[in-house]
Amino acid sequence: xxxxxxxxxxxxxxxxxxxxxxxxxxxxxxxxxxxxxxxxxxxxxxxxxxxxxxxxxxxxxxxxxxxxxxxxxxxxxxxxxxxxxxxxxxxxxxxxxxxxxxxxxxxxxxxxxxxxxxxxxxxxxxxxxxxxxxxxxxxxxxxxxxxxxxxxxxxxxxxxxxxxxxxxxxxxxxxxxxxxxxxxxxxxxxxxxxxxxxxxxxxxxxxxxxxxxxxxxxxxxxxxxxxxxxxxxxxxxxxxxxxxxxxxxxxxxxxxxxxxxxxxxxxxxxxxxxxxxxxxxxxxxxxxxxxxxxxxxxxxxxxxxxxxxxxxxxxxxxxxxxxxxxxxxxxxxxxxxxxxxxxxxxxxxxxxxxxxxxxxxxxxxxxxxxxxxxxxxxxxxxxxxxxxxxxxx
Ligand code: FAD
Numbered sequence: 159x160x161x162x163x164x165x166x167x168x169x170x171x172x173x174x175x176x177x178x179x180x181x182x183x184x185x186x187x188x189x190x191x192x193x194x195x196x197x198x199x200x201x202x203x204x205x206x207x208x209x210x211x212x213x214x215x216x217x218x219x220x221x222x223x224x225x226x227x228x229x230x231x232x233x234x235x236x237x238x239x240x241x242x243x244x245x246x247x248x249x250x251x252x253x254x255x256x257x258x259x260x261x262x263x264x265x266x267x268x269x270x271x272x273x274x275x276x277x278x279x280x281x282x283x284x285x286x287x288x289x290x291x292x293x294x295x296x297x298x299x300x301x302x303x304x305x306x307x308x309x310x311x312x313x314x315x316x317x318x319x320x321x322x323x324x325x326x327x328x329x330x331x332x333x334x335x336x337x338x339x340x341x342x343x344x345x346x347x348x349x350x351x352x353x354x355x356x357x358x359x360x361x362x363x364x365x366x367x368x369x370x371x372x373x374x375x376x377x378x379x380x381x382x383x384x385x386x387x388x389x390x391x392x393x394x395x396x397x398x399x400x401x402x403x404x405x406x407x408x409x410x411x412x413x414x415x416x417x418x419x420x421x422x423x424x425x426x427x428x429x430x431x432x433x434x435x436x437x438x439x440x441x442x443x444x445x446x447x448x449x450x451x452x453x454x455x456x457x458x459x460x461x462x463x464x465x466x467x468x469x470x471x472x473x474x475x476x477x478x479x480x481x482x483x484x485x486x487x488x489x490x491x492x493x494x495x496x497x498x499x500x501x502x503x504x505x506x507x508x509x510x511x512x513x514x515x516x517x518x519x520x521x522x523x524x525x526x527x528x529x530x531x532x533x534x535x536x537x538x539x540x541x542x543x544x545x546x547x548x549x550x551x
Contacts, residue, residue, distance in 0.1 A: 174325035176300050181469030181486035182331030183282035187231040188494045190289035199298040206280040216400040217392045219480035220271040227487035242271030243393045249378035255429035272392040303341035305465035328465040336471030350456040358448030359404045364433045366397035373433050382427050388534035410448045416440050451476045458512040463504035473519035479526035
């Protein structure tokens with residue numbers, strides 16, 4: 159078992175984390191490092207043993223918030239050096255097929271990294287196996303929670319058996335449609351709002367070239383901004399690209415035949431057709447359906463000293479600012495800092511987290527909404543080219 163840092167509690171807490179996605183599996187590591195008993199319950203099978211599910215972004219942009227958290231649990235270097243693909247700026251694809259780059263930070267060369275969701279999640283789960291104080295339970299769906307008592311009921315998805323569990327602390331990291339949050343909503347003074355935007359997303363793929371290399375310059379987040387809709391592409395380790403088309407659902411509906419789809423791509427994304435390939439474009443487009451995008455704001459994040467929600471469960475955001483996972487990872491960092499500060503005294507830790515964190519997550523949520531307009535439209539406006547011209551001086 160890894161050594162414990164100074165300042166950990168004398169009392170070992172019994173903590174249940176609901177949700178073994180990106181944020182829950184990271185949180186389990188932070189808590190394990192503090193020496194607590196951690197039981198991680200995940201609805202789905204072990205992600206390391208299942209093929210990539212379509213409809214959940216295949217890759218993500220990891221930024222400084224996320225890197226910081228990975229560093230705390232000893233995984234940043236591995237992630238960046240062995241798996242992350244640096245993206246130093248945006249590469250804009252114009253209608254005529256020409257491109258130009260807008261660096262994120264030409265002065266100090268800061269960048270974001272494209273990372274695989276499954277790889278990152280699997281790495282976090284694998285790391286948790288190095289801690290004897292972490293237990294992992296897959297195929298367990300939370301169906302009922304009495305958060306004031308810290309008692310939970312799960313159903314095993316394979317045998318349908320009910321499993322009852324008690325904990326000193328319940329941490330809900332069970333995503334945008336969180337069952338823990340649903341239980342919190344019964345508490346008086348719990349504020350909640352959600353918004354579905356009118357746009358959905360569908361993932362396509364640009365395969366590697368005949369030599370197994372990248373078909374486009376690899377170290378950029380590629381964007382095809384088209385005013386009311388856009389397409390983006392992030393690089394993968396195998397030199398393919400995950401391409402995401404964001405568009406109003408009404409537009410998706412209109413593309414109901416191969417001919418209409420090809421006409422649409424020839425008009426708006428002509429340079430992408432030879433990259434994706436006509437056959438693959440048709441196959442991938444019609445084998446999936448666009449997924450919705452929801453934004454959730456709520457508070458407080460805790461119920462007394464017994465329960466807390468983090469990650470998308472507390473603040474699902476639209477993906478245009480690339481900060482959903484990063485902000486969720488930052489939740490784990492901040493929670494750990496408070497546990498350190500208050501020596502794991504849960505009433506103080508949870509109250510301060512809840513009182514302070516929401517302001518930043520509400521701001522990230524608003525920025526994410528704004529950034530869709532920026533990425534699909536404003537990025538092409540002259541002011542950016544003017545700024546780029548100054549950067550180049
Ligand atoms: P999730 O990843 O949703 O994990 C929740 C887990 O809880 C799941 O494993 C689920 O199976 C489990 N669960 C759910 N219900 C139950 C239950 N009842 N019982 C037990 N377990 C349960 N973020 C970035 O930072 N950068 C990006 O570039 C980025 N790109 C994105 C692109 C798209 C298209 C989308 C949709 C999102 C993107 N995000 C990005 C956001 C990011 O995916 C989320 O913020 C992140 O996945 C949140 O992690 P989480 O662990 O909180 O939730």
